[in-house]
Amino acid sequence: MIPLSHFLIISACLFCIGLYAVLTKKNAIQILIGIEFMINAAVLNFVAFGKFDKVNGGGQLFALFAIVLAAAGVAVALAIILNVYKHFKTIDPSKINKLKD
Amino acid sequence: MNTEQLIFYFFAALLLTSALMVVAMQNLVRSIFLFFVALFSLAALYVFALADFIAITQVVIYVGGVLVLMLFAFMLSNKELLNSLHPIKTSFKFYQLTGIFICLAFLFILVSLNLQIDFSGLNWIKSSTNIKEIDNTTHNIGILSMTRYLLPFEVLSVFLMMALIGAAHLARKDKKT
Amino acid sequence: MQEIEFSEFVGLISLLVILLPLFSFLLILAGRKGRGANLALINISISFILSVYLFFFIWNKQPIHYQIPWFLIGDIEFKAGVLLNNLSVLMITLVSGISVLVHIYSRTYMKDDLNIHRYWAYLGLFCFSMLGLVISDNLLLIYLFWELVGFSSFLLIGFWYTRPIASQAAKKAFIMNRIGDIGFLIGIIIIFSQFRTLDITALFGDMGLVKTSLVDKGLWISASRQMPEVWLSIAGLAFFIGAMAKSAQFPLHTWLPDAMEGPTSVSSLIHAATMVAAGVFLIARVYPVFDPFVLNTMVCIGAFTAFMAATIALSQNDIKRILAYSTISQLGFMVMALGIGAYSESIFHLATHAFFKCLLFLAAGSVIHQLHHYRDEHSLDFDNQDIRIMGGLKKGMPITFIGMCLASSALIGLPLSSGYLSKDAILINAFEWAGSRDGIYTMIPYIMVITSWLTVFYISRLVFKVFFSTPKRMSMEQANQIQDAPKQMSYVLVILSFFCLFFAFSFNPFSFESSWLWDGFSSNLFQKVNLYHWLIPLILNIGTAVLIFTAYKIYVKNDGMSISEKNIFHRFFIQEWYLNELYRYLFTVPVEKFSNVCYWFDRNIIDALVLKSVTLISILSAISHWCDRILVDGFVNALGTCAKWIGHFSRNFQTGKLQHYLISMLLVVLSFFILTYFI
């Protein structure tokens, strides 16, 4: 029997790794991967808590939903990345600073 | 330490190592393959949380869908994208430090919070220990998704369709321009 | 009732007389270039006819005075109106008559000028103002026309304004006249503040205010006001200065010779016959205001002017300048005559002089005109106004020659001419007047006699040189070829010649007392001394005969004594007594210098003082500004700078980079966590 807190610590580690990727990576795809890590960390939490909710199965079902959503998100994000590349000729987010005034 | 624990920690270590390597890797192709490894080990961890169907789904969707999509995305795209994806030798920058600092701070917060909270003291977790385990999770999920969670399920399906159409629209080559 | 209607009628007619030329002025100026000759002539002719009509109405009958209210100031009402008495009807007839002749003459004389419409317009303006001047009943109105006369004279002298000399002369004429105008104005002011009216009849009539005012214990007392006696003399002098400028009396005469830069017809009308007589006219109008002191001054100045101008005329070579000085000299006669009280003689001489001087000028004009044409046709080069190069014109120009001779004889005062009557009358009166004086005044008539002999000499010199002597620059045959001027011009000469003879003025050629004109103003002031009445003309004429003969010898036969051009007197005379230079160094240059000094003063003293005080204030303000900046503003600025600095700092967050925003966001989330759970 694996204690719940172990799952949570692993998911926290995974989340931070994803966060690091999102914050520092110079490549949009890598950032996307970081985001996936973060989603997966969340999914792991769902699943871990879902262990204690067998009857309603909320944890598992929402984990399922989250996975599907993440997949859809990836598809859209990749499409966006392609378009961004077409438009800016780069996928380095630090070079895309049109948000600056 | 029994075998179950041993396997669990092995997969956990594999997950964290591969994830770290994914983010530390400069080469995109390699990091994607390592990502593949990380996802597999994550699926393994799900099994330990009594979620076999989720684990299968994880493998099918991520490994069969997302990763393939990613690989195809830059393999099918034009040559310059690939060229620009060549690893750039960068020194250790201030922003990386900042990122590490923030991540560690978050980690510290999450872990410390995790340690502070007594999960087993929670009511619903306490009560759940009395309920008998249901083996057939797949069956249970099927019923639940068509009864209790019908609305989120339908919303999700519509959303999924929208996302796919959007992705297809974004990714297509605009002939007019 | 009927009388009022009658005077209204006459008033309207006289108004018409003066307004017609004004219409021609306005219409011609508004009309097309080069036109207007006929309009001007028609208008002035109608004017002339109407004034002749008025003349017969008024002459030696009841004067007519017609007024309308003009404006009100305080409780004094000013009226504008016409006063028609013997003097004014004589003057309007004279002025309009000569104007008509000059208009006819100018049609030919000015034919070739491009801006002829301006000429006609200006002539119209002149006639308007001159006629207005003589019939006005009010000193203010007279002043108005007086200056308008000066103004139109300015325009006409400067008619050829592209010639610098002409515009210079025009300016000089106007400014010289302005000096006189100021005098006139001061006179008006004194009269007005003393008598509270400017009406001529009320002031200078038989029982007018001026005559009834008293001089008592150093005070000049009128019905309502009084002022120190000296102002009476000043008023008289002021009016006299006005007359002096207009009638070109020493020392304000120098503008008249320069005014000869205008067209000759203008010189003849304005600067010989009419305008210059305005001064004499003014003196006659305001005669009662002169006290003995002013009258004596008038005599001296008149006599001196006459003498001086005659000497200058002796030496001049420009035909028009000679005539100009001759005019000045004759005007001196008139002024002197007025000074001695020979009022009617003076007016008489004014009338005769108007005709013969006009004729002299027009004749000279036709000589100039013909010489000019001859010169242009034969492309010769000479000054067509210089009498030294003229000669032998007698044969080709008989009408001009005869006209000139008649006019000269009138000027000299030969028997049977009109001048004989008027000029000798003045001389006789002068002797009679001097009989009752002593000291320097006894010299006056003798000076006049000498002047009159000088007159004989210079005019003979002119006639002989122009018509008899051998011409320079061309042969005698060439000179004989020069023909009389075209018909229109010649007719005018003929008409004027008629007025140079005695019968136009008197049936008895030897007695001015029988002249109708003299009769119209008869004011016998002096004990009649019969001796003078035949002795003076006799002596004069004997002298005249001798002088004419001498002049003939010198200028025609070229023998006898010849006048050296290096003679000091000659130099003095030919330079016109150096008066122009004197004025230049005495007035023009100092005024100019003084005005520059004033301007310097203005810039460097007054303005500099202002600027200095401003500098002082600005130094003070600089000090206070320093305090302000360092102490008060410093604090505020520090706050401002701080805010700015913070602004710049936070601006750095706005990089536009997604990840940086994310970092910031996470830092904030982090700090919330820390705040919530750890502190």
Add this chain to the structure above:
Amino acid sequence: MLSLLIFLPLIAALFILVLPSRFQQHFKYITLGVSVIQFVLSLFIYLKFNSFAFAAGINKESQYQLLEKLPWIRLNLGNIGNLEIDYFLGIDGLSMPFLILSALVTFVATLASWEIKTKLKAYFSLFLLLNTAVIGVFCALDFFLFYIFYELMLLPLYFLIGIWGGIRREYAAIKFFLYTLFGSVFMLLVIIGLYFSVINPATGNHTFNMILMMDPANYADGSIFSAIAAKNLFGISARLLAFIVLFVAFAIKVPIVPLHTWLPDAHVEAPTPVSIILAGLLLKVGGYGIIRVCYSIFPDSAMLSAWWIGLIGVISIIYGALNALAQTDLKRLIAYSSVSHMGFVLLGIASSTIEGVSGAMLQMISHGGLSAMLFFLVGMIYERVKDREIANFSGLAEIMPQFTAFVIVAFFASLGLPGFSAFMAEAFTLIGAFTSEQVNGLIPRWMSVVASIGILLSATYFLWTLQRMFFGQPRLKGAADWLSKLSDINAREKLALIPLVALALALGIFPSLLFDKMNASVVAFVQLISGS
């Protein structure tokens, strides 16, 4: 009626301000329309104006015409009493002529504004604001209101000179501003002093009402400016001191020697329309102020200082004329000639005789028209070739005959040729000054005689200029280039000049047009100041 006259331009200015800039070519027509309406209104006022003795105005409120009196500011100041400021307008024979003059000069200045090409919106709104202020000054009967309008004139003028002026415009604008402010600051002190001295008998409050200030009975016992109390300030009579301060404030505007040096600079640097307004109206505000304020409120002090004022007038006449003679810049020459001509106004007022005051009034109106005309004419040359040096021109009569005709008219009119208004004005001023010794013994006779030399000098400088610039052979500094630029006068310029010529001629030949309307007021004024 008067409010309409005053605020019409203000409304137009606001209208122009809200219009978008793409209509800026039409602003001048709006301004022109306003000035025409104003002119028509003022003509209407002129025709309806009652010239009988019972409507003389001056020191009797009931005799003013077109009165408008509204309580404006009422403040309870505790133990000092109630603050009482009225919106109080009205005209009498001494202010009515200025309304017509203002409207006419504004009209001409608007036509001259055609040449302004930059920042039209700002220009025309400032221009209209100035117009409001000027007319307001001539109508205001409440001293506070008067002061507000008086100061309001400064602001637009400062900007008009400072922005659209010539090369040294900032210098000129600041000089003008400082000079005028210098006068008006002290004026404010006197106004406050008067406020605390005068009591409205009807309400018992202190008041700013100018008409009440003219009556010695309204002064509070022992107040600083009370004639009976005869208090001293700094060793001299307080009333005399106040008179001098007010006089200096207005005399700067007139201007008098030695406070005139702002005038040549301001006139020369200002753009043509502003020069026109400056010379045509602003100088008259000074003269009007002296009559309406200084003399009417402090007649006793005015009598004491008449000799000095007359002397200043004479000095201004001669000194201004001599300075004009020394000028090489045509505009500066005309500016100095203004100093000389305005000296007559001072002399006429100082004489305190009916003739003198009438002459001074006529001189102001006449000079208003003529100086506007002169500056307009100079402006025409300047805008064609950007040069005004007299020596750079010769024989302009050949090149621009119609222009020269107008110049001759303007020059001769201002040098006092009879038949034009300036002559009548100067003649009556001199008559008044001369008569003064007999009537009230204020001014010695020699002043009048000396002043008449000014007329001679004015003839000298104008004719000299005429001879140098317009007569002679055509010879220009800029040769053929200038020759092509020096086109003759156009229809717009004629439209501006002809009314001015007509005004000068009309007043010169029929001075009754003006004298009749203001005679009663002048008589009342002279009675007031001579205390009978």
